[in-house]
Amino acid sequence: MFSLFPALVSGSVADRSALRFGDRSLTYAELAASAGALAARLDGAGRVALWATPTLETAVGAVAALLAGVPAVPLNPRSGETELGHIVGDSAPSLVLAAPGDTLPAALGALERIDVEVTTETAAEEGAEAGVEAEEGTEVVVGVTAAVRDPASPALVVYTSGTTGPPKGAVIPRRAIAATLDALADAWQWTGDDVLVHGLPLFHVHGLIIGVLGPLRRGGSVRHLGRFSAEGVARELDAGATMLFGVPTMYHRLAEALGEDPGLAEALRGARLLVSGSAALPLHDHERIRAATGRGVVERYGMTETLMNTSVRADGEVRPGTVGVPLPGVGLRLVEEDGTRIAWYEADGTPAGAYDGESVGEIQVRGPNLFTGYLNRPDATAAAYSADGWFRTGDMAVLDPDGSVRIVGRKATDLIKSGGYKIGAGEIENALLEHPGVREAAVAGEPDADLGELVAAWIVPLDLQAPPSAGELADHVALRLAPHKRPRTVRFLEALPRNDMGKILKRELPRD
Incomplete structure (x- = not known):
């Protein structure tokens, strides 16, 4: 049976903390109650917009939509009216999910609104009161039923940054989320015992899929800072968090604060894994963090359309400037402008071709981690793939002699x-x-x-x-x-x- 959240379905960790945002938290049982009740209201809703503030309500709303089999469209609360209007017009959601009390912009004014209610009652209690029973073709979420979904069905529609025109909606299937999170579990030795801390926005792949859905798929815990701060990172790591996700700006601020805060260095030293992504982490920040903590920062490489493609492994060597090797199940090659293959990975994961650290080519990938296409844009979808079915990332890279991918820039600008x-x-x-x-x-x-x-x-x-x-x-x-x-x-x-x-x-x- 295909399930994105086996721990939520089985109830095996019902009393474990699932989500914590600031001083508000939910156990797995409480998450099942809140998300399950909302999922029942979303049945048959079509696409739904998700006002993606860094709150417990956003996480509950995303889980509820996934349980209901309803594609969610995360919205950046900082987007302007023109961009929001384009996204709403393009994705045509039937309603918007938001935290009670949130003021929504005019671009969302025509949509039906459902406030995401967070409850600390358990789903088992609510299910017993309602007399919920599992039917054929459903999976039980601690007393709340949710249809078993086709792995190929849409889970999220995540809009790209729109650097070359209006944002495009990348349709992310359920199998891509599962494949990426399971591949990262292999690369990072990620288990249900891990507690993740991060302060990333929740309207994109890194913050929402990897940072929130990732721990929930493992049966682990996530602690979101709401707003990133070095003090918050130190507090959570000192309180038992084992992993930290961030972007280079965050790690730069941590590196800057290390000289004045010995406690921060001790907290980072105690983390099992420090992960940076979304852009290259500058060498001097790598070096300052390693010098102060003895820990290297693991970098990975992904994008909206592909989720995660490569990563430095938890048991591998951290080398600044590299993003590791392809994740399990991901095919990767470097290609010249005329389509000539420069370097690639064989089926067994070994590098081949010109892996000399000098030969530059465009990264092309294929695998179960890929999106199914751009919403309403068959032309853009077709253009994104090579004639033999590989996704053109637009990123330029070399393969170093040890097989690590080193990105040297974007094809269009770098x-x-x-x-x-x-x-x-x-x-x-x-x-x-x-x-x-x-x-x-x-x-x-x-x-x-x-x-x-x-x-x-x-x-x-x-x-x-x-x-x-x-x-x-x-x-x-x-x-x-x-x-x-x-x-x-x-x-x-x-x-x-x-x-x-x-x-x-x-x-x-x-x-x-």
């Missing part, structure tokens, strides 16, 4: 063709971040009549009043990488433009 060379912006950014005078760095190509494109860098220096010179930075890169990879243009900024997940918005970098 592959620089200069003087006959193909250069990945990411490796130049990493080299610049090794300079002691650089706090942040972004690299992109700019048109050049002679070279085709030249390497341009945007630098946030450690000392704005005394930044390193452009020549010093160019020489630094040339010595570490190669002369043709040195920046020809350097601009200094007070801060780099970033989105909510900490990714650099290169199209917003000043070009004057």
Whole structure:
């Protein structure tokens, strides 16, 4: 029988803490009661919008929709009216789930609203009162029945960031969620004994699927900070949490706080696993955290359409700049623009081809972790796949000699063709971040009549009043990488433009 939440179905850990947001928490039995009651109201509702605030109600709403077999559309509460209007018009939800008291924007005003009620009664008590019995074709969720769903049926519609146009709705099937979470359990040795702490938003893959549904699938616990802080991380790790999920911005703040807070270093040292994703973690933050705690930060690689593709394993070597190897069940290859295969993994997981750390190609993947398509966009779905059925990620990478994937940038913005060379912006950014005078760095190509494109860098220096010179930075890169990879243009900024997940918005970098 296919179930996303076997622990919730069986009631085997009914008294264990499932979710905690701030000082509010639910056991598995209480979660079953709250989500089960809401699931009964959602039966046959079609798609439902989920006002995804960092609250207990969002987690309960997501679980309820999954129990009911109703696709949920998580909405970013910080989105503007135009973007929300596009998402609502495109996904056509029948109603919106929100926490009681939340004020919803005008773009959602025409939708029926259901407030997510959280109860501390157990589902067994409620089921006994209602006389609920399991029927053929259902699975019992501690006294509440929920239809057994086809693994291929839609679970979530998650909208992409819309960097190349209006956001597209990636339809995530139930089997992709199960496949990714089970593959991560293998890579990270993730069990029901783990307690995860994170402070990520809940409208995307990392925060909602990996950070909330992941612990629930294992029968473990999640503690959400509501708002990220170094103090909150230390408190939860000291109180027994074993894993931390974050994005580079969060780990940068932790690295900054380590020098002033010995207790934070001790708390991080006690964690079983520190995981960073959504963007590359800068080398100097890796090094500062390792120096203070003796612990490396594990990086993984995924995207909305594919969930997770690769990860450094919990029992593997943490090497800054790499995102590990393909997860179980995921096929991965690097491909030239003309479709020529550069490097790939054999069926047994061994690397083949040009895994030399230099040959750059686009990452293409296939496996049970993939989405089923873009909602209402068959054209975009078709364009996203190669002729032989591999998903084109648009990310450029090399395979290092040990088989690890090292991402060097996005095909659209980070592959620089200069003087006959193909250069990945990411490796130049990493080299610049090794300079002691650089706090942040972004690299992109700019048109050049002679070279085709030249390497341009945007630098946030450690000392704005005394930044390193452009020549010093160019020489630094040339010595570490190669002369043709040195920046020809350097601009200094007070801060780099970033989105909510900490990714650099290169199209917003000043070009004057």
